[in-house]
Amino acid sequence: MFNQDQVSGTLVNYFTTCKREAWLYAHQIHARQDDENILMGKALASIKEPNLQDFPFSNLKFDKLSKLKGHYQITEYKKTLKNKEAAINQLLFYMYILKTNLKLKLISGKVICGKTVLSVEGNDENFVKMKLTIEDIVSLVNEPKAPPPVAKKICKNCAYNDYCF
Amino acid sequence: MLKNDRTHFILNNGLLRRKDDNLYFDKFDNDEQICDTKIIPINAIDEIYLLTKVSIDSYTLAFLADQNILLHFFGPFGSFRGNFYPNTPNSVNKSGFVLLEQLRSFDDVTKRTYIAKQITVARMQNAAKNCHKYGIDFDEKPFLNALEKANNNLEIMACEGGFAKAYFECWNKIIKDNKSFKFTIRSKRPPLDKINAFISYVNTRIYNVCLSEIYKTELDPRISFLHEPNYRALSLHLDLAEIFKPIIGDNLIFSMLNKKEITAKDFASDAGRLRFTNEAIKKIEMQMIDRLSRTYKIGEQTFTMRQVIRKEANKIKRCICENSPYEGFVLA
Numbered sequence: 001m002f003n004q005d006q007v008s009g010t011l012v013n014y015f016t017t018c019k020r021e022a023w024l025y026a027h028q029i030h031a032r033q034d035d036e037n038i039l040m041g042k043a044l045a046s047i048k049e050p051n052l053q054d055f056p057f058s059n060l061k062f063d064k065l066s067k068l069k070g071h072y073q074i075t076e077y078k079k080t081l082k083n084k085e086a087a088i089n090q091l092l093f094y095m096y097i098l099k100t101n102l103k104l105k106l107i108s109g110k111v112i113c114g115k116t117v118l119s120v121e122g123n124d125e126n127f128v129k130m131k132l133t134i135e136d137i138v139s140l141v142n143e144p145k146a147p148p149p150v151a152k153k154i155c156k157n158c159a160y161n162d163y164c165f
Numbered sequence: 166m167l168k169n170d171r172t173h174f175i176l177n178n179g180l181l182r183r184k185d186d187n188l189y190f191d192k193f194d195n196d197e198q199i200c201d202t203k204i205i206p207i208n209a210i211d212e213i214y215l216l217t218k219v220s221i222d223s224y225t226l227a228f229l230a231d232q233n234i235l236l237h238f239f240g241p242f243g244s245f246r247g248n249f250y251p252n253t254p255n256s257v258n259k260s261g262f263v264l265l266e267q268l269r270s271f272d273d274v275t276k277r278t279y280i281a282k283q284i285t286v287a288r289m290q291n292a293a294k295n296c297h298k299y300g301i302d303f304d305e306k307p308f309l310n311a312l313e314k315a316n317n318n319l320e321i322m323a324c325e326g327g328f329a330k331a332y333f334e335c336w337n338k339i340i341k342d343n344k345s346f347k348f349t350i351r352s353k354r355p356p357l358d359k360i361n362a363f364i365s366y367v368n369t370r371i372y373n374v375c376l377s378e379i380y381k382t383e384l385d386p387r388i389s390f391l392h393e394p395n396y397r398a399l400s401l402h403l404d405l406a407e408i409f410k411p412i413i414g415d416n417l418i419f420s421m422l423n424k425k426e427i428t429a430k431d432f433a434s435d436a437g438r439l440r441f442t443n444e445a446i447k448k449i450e451m452q453m454i455d456r457l458s459r460t461y462k463i464g465e466q467t468f469t470m471r472q473v474i475r476k477e478a479n480k481i482k483r484c485i486c487e488n489s490p491y492e493g494f495v496l497a
Binding site for chain 2 (some may be wrong): 027028029030032033034145146161162163165
C-alpha cells in the first residue's frame with residue numbers, strides 16, 4: 001500500500017505532467033537513465049548547497065534553502081520552463097511538507113531557470129490545492145494497473161518513450 | 166540519443182585504478198612493470214570487458230558502481246566468468262513490483278507460452294530472412310505453422326530444434342569456404358571445429374550485450390520464459406538473444422568468412438581447445454561494435470542496435486506488467 005509519506009517531489013512533478021509516468025515512477029519502473037534530459041537533470045541536481053545534507057528534511061531533495069527576513073525560502077533549479085505548472089507544483093510540495101512539519105508561519109519559494117525567476121507564494125489557497133493533489137497521487141498509485149499510454153506532443157522527448165510505445 | 170557504442174575492452178595485463186574522478190589504466194609489460202598509462206574517460210563508457218589479468222581495487226569498484234558501469238570478467242581461455250554490476254541507489258533495477266509480475270507471468274502457463282512463442286516466431290523469421298538475403302530457397306512456413314500449434318515449452322523447443330537443424334543446413338550454401346568452415350553439427354563446450362568455435366564466441370558476446378541491456382531495465386535476468394530457468398544462474402538474456410543471434414551474430418559470421426576477414430589462420434589450438442588469436446578478436450570486435458551501432462528505424466524513432474535490444478527488453482517488461490500484446494523484433 002502506497003501512503004502519503006512516500007510521495008516525493010519528483011512524483012508530484014510527474015503527476016502534473018503525465019499520470020502514467022507518475023504511476024510507473026512510483027512502481028520503480030525507471031526511464032532510460034542515459035537519456036540526455038535525465039543526465040542534464042542529474043547534473044543540475046548536483047549543484048546543491050553543501051550543508052543541505054545536515055538539514056532534517058534533506059530527503060526532500062530541493063536545491064537550495066535560505067532564510068529571508070525571518071522566513072524560509074526554497075529554490076528549485078530547472079533546465080527549461082516548458083513545463084511550468086509541474087515545476088511550480090514540485091516546489092509547492094516541498095513548501096507544503098516543510099510548512100506542515102516545521103509548523104512555519106511563512107514560507108516562500110522560487111523556480112530558477114537561466115535568467116527567469118518564478119516566485120511561488122505559500123498562501124492557503126495553494127496549500128489546500130496541494131493537499132488534494134497529494135491525495136490524488138496516493139489513489140492513483142494504489143491503482144493495480146498503469147493508465148494506458150496516450151500519445152501526446154511531450155511524449156517525443158520523454159525518456160519513457162521506448163517503454164510506452 | 167547515443168549513437169556510438171559505449172563499450173571498452175581491455176586486452177593487456179595491467180592495473181585499473183581511479184584517480185581524480187576518472188579512470189586510468191596502467192599497461193604492464195612482461196615483467197609486470199608499467200609501460201604505458203592511458204585515461205579511460207568515465208563519461209564515455211557504459212561497460213568494460215576485462216579479457217586479461219587486470220588488477221582492480223575496492224576504491225575503483227565503488228567508483229564504477231557509483232557511475233553505473235558494468236564490468237564483465239573473462240577467464241584465461243576467453244570463457245565468461247561473471248559480472249560486477251552496480252547496486253547503488255543510483256542503479257535502476259530495484260522494482261519489487263516488476264519482479265513479482267515477472268514471477269507471476271512465469272507461473273501463468275498461458276502467458277509464459279505466449280511470450281516464448283513470440284520470441285521463437287521472431288527468431289525463425291529473422292533466420293529465414295538471412296537465408297533469403299543470400300538467395301537460398303528456404304521455406305519457414307511449415308515451421309511457423311507447427312509452432313502455432315505448440316501448447317507448452319517442450320513443444321516450442323521441439324519446433325525450434327527442427328527449425329535450427331534445417332537452418333544450419335543452409336549455412337554450407339551461404340559460406341563459400343567449405344573446406345575450413347564446413348558445418349556438420351552444432352557442438353558446444355568445447356566447440357569441436359572452427360565454425361562452431363566462431364559461433365560460440367559470437368553468441369557469448371551477444372549474450373553479454375543482451376545481459377547488460379537487461380541490467381539497464383528492471384527485469385530480473387534469472388527468470389526466463391523460453392529457456393528453462395531452473396538449472397542455471399541467469400537465463401533471460403538467452404531468451405532475448407534468440408531474436409538477435411540471427412540478426413547480429415549469424416550475419417557477422419557470414420560476411421566475415423565470405424570476405425575472408427577470418428580465415429583458418431586466425432585460430433590457435435590451445436591444449437585441444439580452439440581459440441582466436443588476439444588480432445582475430447580485435448577484428449571481430451570491430452565488426453561487432455559496427456553492427457551494434459548501426460541504426461534502425463522503428464515507427465518514427467531511430468535506434469541503434471543496442472537500443473533496439475533494450476527496447477525489446479522493455480517490450481517484454483511491458484507485456485509482463487500490463488498484459489499488452491508482445492511481438493518480437495523482426496528485421497524489416
